[in-house]
Amino acid sequence: MDLDLTGRRALVTGSTGGIGYAIARELAGLGASVGINGRTPARVDAAIAKLKGESAGGEVFAAVGDVATAEGVDGLVASLGSVDILVNNTGIFEPKPFFEIPDADWQRFFDVNVMSGVRLSRALTPGMVERGWGRVVFVSSESGINIPVEMVHYGMTKTAQLAVARGLAETVAGTGVTVNSVLPGPTLSDGVEVFLKQMAGEAAHPDLDALGRAFVAEHRPTSLIRRLAGVEEVASMVAYVCSPAASATSGAALRVDGGLLRSIA
Template identity: 60%
Template structure:
């Protein structure tokens, strides 16, 4: 399958590292003009340089904007202009006992993980619908279905994204715009990699062995029995954004390594 996104403009939020950056690079390699995003200008500039080195000749730029509030989302939408592809990737996670989670923390997770995608979709989808083509992808998680007891505040935001993506897909019915959610499982993103390096050092094992041990301990239902690589998730994102995915909309596309023990999507 040859995916060609020449002539399309893609915006990927939270794309200075991890799944976001890998997805942006994948879209750029497929020919799209790509706009990266992060909170700080230094990290955005570094990410642009890395992306250009991975996809020589691609048209890649960046916009620094904090998406935890309405002003940042409006700034990013305005600076990006019309886009054909929107990947709502930005998000935060972290374990915390339920009874110790303050209202402020719930609000912080909701604003960044959920409302950033709501605001950008509201701003950018009408143009896609008017032009008769577009792709919107929300990065959810297997934690949307398999709510972790130590990250309930995170899991609920990822479940919310499934509802939003399905509803928006219905809203865009017949317009040529598709909306889908991608559900990664344990993935060697920047934060997880740091954790695995600490585990490896403490236990005197390799990072790869630490990753396998983590998955077997924390996600024993995993079929692949290892963390995914960020490129594994990015491949699904790029496909969902492609011409070839025109009949895929309103879907929850799992790239979870089989963690969710279900034979249906």
């Protein structure tokens, strides 16, 4: 299986921690040169230093910029040059009852979770088409299909990502550029770890595995693995989709949801 990304240049948004960091590490391990993206130089530099100590393979470089704004994307694109692989990973979530979500939150979630990927894909995909090879991946969520009642605004953005990804895949059909979505289920990312520790209250050393299993049992009972996924498990799927081995996969929504979604297609 050809997973070699030597000589390829990648950008992973929101990659100073969590799923994004794990994706960047996997791509670098396959030989890609990977841009680590975050809003501040300090966080990006810290992630790069950590990654250099963990990964052998491709180079990593700073890609500082707030991709939630048009200005931030413009500045990042201007400093980047061309890329062969774009992973639209940046995203935010927040449990909030529907009737308490103000207009500003709907707009903020759409700007961060959807428009970041729209703007970057619009700017960077044409170069991939010209060169005849490229990979665009949107990190969506099972919540884009199974809308969570506790955060409808988040689910809405993840559904929108699926639509954008499929439409872009249709747009670049036959060019050698593939566009796909990856749908993680509940995953032990940095934000979820904080959430679980808050649930544990006063416990000095909470058992995150047990807390995760309890959360899944109560809130995502259709999960077949009955636990939270690890960020590495999601990253492995993304890395495969970015590789030469996935050249016949485009326009797809690929699940890493632990079998949570109860359908066969």
